[in-house]
Amino acid sequence: MAQHQVNYLKDGGLPVALTTIDKVVNWGRSNSLWALTYGLACCGIEMMASGASRYDFDRFGTIFRASPRQAELMVVAGTLTKKHAEFIRRLYDQMTEPKWVISMGSCANTGGMFNTYATVQGVDRVIPVDLYLPGCAPRPETLQYGVMMLQQKIRRESASRAQKPKRLM
């Protein structure tokens, strides 16, 4: 026991903070967004740069994981081919709820310049997307800003209820 006198009413005296469950859970979720490594094309290079030392995603709590079961954020970085579409859907289904998707770059948003028979014209034809990042390729600052926008979105959501099922566009 502390021998000295503690004034619990003084600021910071009491080791207790009052808050709501929603805020605590959302604080935890938004600041530990573990992302699935999903570099499909050149946007993947920018995504790797965002994770590396100069832009440093770790300070946001965004750590890239190689397994969908440990990830809650999927950054689709690059061109999605039709051959690969079923695999991205399978990996999305394997991610645990709650989960979010960032579509990074023109190719993932709309198919981009690959207006051909073999490219999926927008990843939102296969999985529901929360955030679209423009650019070809978006700079790491854009991805960082996008992740911060997603964090704000997560903090707005209600944490205690199950995630609302998202619709495909």
Added chain:
Amino acid sequence: MRAYTPKDNVQKKPYYTDRYWVAPQVAKHDVSSDDVFAHDLDAIKAKFEVLDAYIQVDQMVVIINAHDNFAVIEMLKNEREYNQLSEMSAIDWLATEGKFEIFYQMLSMSKRKRLRIKCKIDEKESLQSVEKLFRSADWSEREMYDMFGVIVNNHPFMKRILMPDDWEGFPLRKTYPLQGDEFAAWYEVDKIFGKEAREIIGPENRDPARIDRYDTERFSRLGHEVPRGTDITNGEPDTPLVYQEPEGVFLIEKFDAEQSVVISDRHR
């Protein structure tokens, strides 16, 4: 912004045709102008029928019958020192001649010469594999089957190499549309969700440049954000980039733009 024009059959309508344009032809020289090639050609002619032979850009082109392809290439490899098959594929001449042209590009390291063997086959005709002679033909022949539908006999693993196994059609044929047929357009939807989901997901947007600048339901301009669904036809206000909620975040220090340092030297 340009007026929107439908681009469904844009490939069929060239923007500009020059009536006086003549396709440039690469000059063909007689084989006798090169000693090494002349000897090689004599060796081929001794055993096989040669339909045509000439030298183009210092490379000999020999056109043979399709059923001789394995024997000719075997002889060139074993007796004439052409020890590398650098490339092989098909060319679609179905529209003009109803045939595929198959070419084998060969290289002789010792002679420092390149030689091209060509032959023509009908659409349904199959070809003898040269995989037993050159391992590089393994994937090349699979790609030729994948892209053109040319069936190769005696290949150890005749299967598509680039497109999915259940793909319909052969994409490099001239008759194949660039943006795909109906099967290609709905491939991922049919495979993942089933055909009944076609109506829900809808057709592909094949004009990715079509963005409604005033659509605030789906788009927001960075630095000009407005609430969703706001009418911005008369312009939108400037808004600063918002990194955090205005009231701050629980347990996280508030970002202070006044105290932040802007790094102007990129190479510090």
